[in-house]
């Protein structure tokens with residue numbers, strides 16, 4: 382199977398191929414719908430964080446859906462996007478880059494926007510690139526506001542005073558100044574964005590520097606089963622209101638660069654049961670070293686459906702301990718899977734909402750590979 386093999390739906394894919402290795406099913410239609418949802422609700426440019434899912438077919442489908450701004454974090458991601466979308470706007474928003482990465486991104490790939498969160502990174506960029514009034518340098522800042530499943534502020538972000546100083550330095554070096562933040566991935570409270578945008582307006586005012594872009598990052602949540610989160614509309618409303626209040630009168634554009642919330646719903650992963658013990662335990666052909674890294678580190682619980690032969694089936698539900706295929710005992714789902722009590726060797730389990738940080742974080746530990754994609758017209762049913 383190749384990434385371009387296309388089926389009507391998952392059931393037909395299973396009937397046609399009876400896959401013994403994990404298979405990701407991508408629905409370009411669902412992806413297009415999610416892009417439309419963001420474009421209609423968000424008051425600025427909708428970009429995409431490539432790290433969430435760099436599968437070429439996903440990037441192609443996003444391009445077709447109209448996305449032309451990409452957050453990249455490595456030269457490999459830059460090369461990938463340039464090979465599919467040569468004229469796309471690339472925002473190199475990893476605040477820490479080696480000198481060689483800066484050099485290659487700028488000279489070989491025409492990247493003209495870089496993030497930073499300290500004066501050392503600014504010095505690196507300035508000493509490598511030199512004068513260029515078209516270069517955009519984006520200061521990433523943070524505030525104390527932890528309402529996300531993954532708090533990214535312990536790793537990156539200047540505090541208010543540092544951000545003000547950095548904006549002034551960027552401006553005095555005659556680069557274009559911009560601001561960004563990331564409220565943390567799977568952010569559970571729309572007010573986090575308002576708090577960040579209000580602080581951004583304050584930083585701009587205190588610095589006296591005109592910024593040309595405010596990038597509100599990613600962090601938009603996916604409705605996983607355990608997640609009690611507001612609709613995306615509440616996030617768009619919070620952002621749009623604080624943006625209008627703090628920035629609308631300025632010559633500045635608004636950008637977001639979601640990862641998981643843009644791609645999650647469009648991809649499911651089909652796994653096969655390799656073994657079932659008499660106790661309620663199943664061993665799957667994929668696990669936390671493959672497409673399920675987040676099921677080890679977080680409470681993220683995925684919707685699922687089950688197949689036997691070419692038919693979807695269900696039955697009285699029982700909770701099963703679920704292990705992946707490697708010999709490591711941490712290769713185990715962090716919660717018990719609700720499966721039909723008759724689940725047996727050879728049955729398939731399809732997990733929805735697996736577009737972000739599934740295949741992109743899979744390893745090949747113990748020789749188990751989790752990377753095959755097919756296209757399906759009908760995606761995993763939305764809740």
Ligand SMILES: Cc1ncc(COP(=O)(O)O)c(C=O)c1O
Nearest residue numbers: 430474566567599600639640641
């Ligand atoms: C700079 C940046 N932008 C965007 C994202 C995407 O975040 P999410 O997948 O939570 O939307 C990340 C994720 O780590 C990031 O570091």
